Amino acid sequence: MSTIYKIPASVLVVIHTPQLEVLLIRRADGEPDLPFWQSVTGSKDHPHEDWATTAAREVWEETGIDCRTGSALEGQLQDWAMENVYEIYPRWRHRYAPGVTQNTERLFGLQVPHRVPVTLSPREHTAFEWLPYQEAALRCYSPSNAEACLWLSRWPQLVQQPQDQ
Numbered sequence: 001m002s003t004i005y006k007i008p009a010s011v012l013v014v015i016h017t018p019q020l021e022v023l024l025i026r027r028a029d030g031e032p033d034l035p036f037w038q039s040v041t042g043s044k045d046h047p048h049e050d051w052a053t054t055a056a057r058e059v060w061e062e063t064g065i066d067c068r069t070g071s072a073l074e075g076q077l078q079d080w081a082m083e084n085v086y087e088i089y090p091r092w093r094h095r096y097a098p099g100v101t102q103n104t105e106r107l108f109g110l111q112v113p114h115r116v117p118v119t120l121s122p123r124e125h126t127a128f129e130w131l132p133y134q135e136a137a138l139r140c141y142s143p144s145n146a147e148a149c150l151w152l153s154r155w156p157q158l159v160q161q162p163q164d165q
Contacts, residue, residue, distance in 0.1 A: 064119030
């Protein structure tokens with residue numbers, strides 16, 4: 001029986017409202033004294049899976065929010081065309097092929113109209129919170145995730161402002 005390794009190509013999806021409230025989820029495998037809060041993340045299922053498909057699949061699997069092809073939110077998933085390359089934390093390297101130490105992470109944003117209901121996968125996450133983007137950045141375990149939360153205020157075109165009533 002052969003081992004199936006994770007592909008070192010993943011997405012980070014910052015889910016946010018027009019008011020820049022960011023959804024953070026807490027990993028189930030985090031350390032009890034150091035909660036691991038993050039945005040949606042996940043690896044490609046196969047090397048040829050495109051980034052947007054990976055992003056939409058991971059959002060659905062981790063939060064129950066549907067932005068897959070044909071859904072009402074499909075047009076709200078935005079590829080930020082930015083990538084981070086980082087060292088894989090030693091505690092998770094066993095998931096990758098021997099010798100793999102770096103991961104490439106593609107950044108996406110998903111704007112939802114308001115704090116939408118979230119359904120967590122209990123195997124992966126134990127809690128969620130909607131926070132103003134600055135607070136979300138401070139809570140993120142990963143520096144690249146914190147930076148991605150802060151991008152929301154730096155790139156106004158990423159965020160559609162709410163229509164005046």
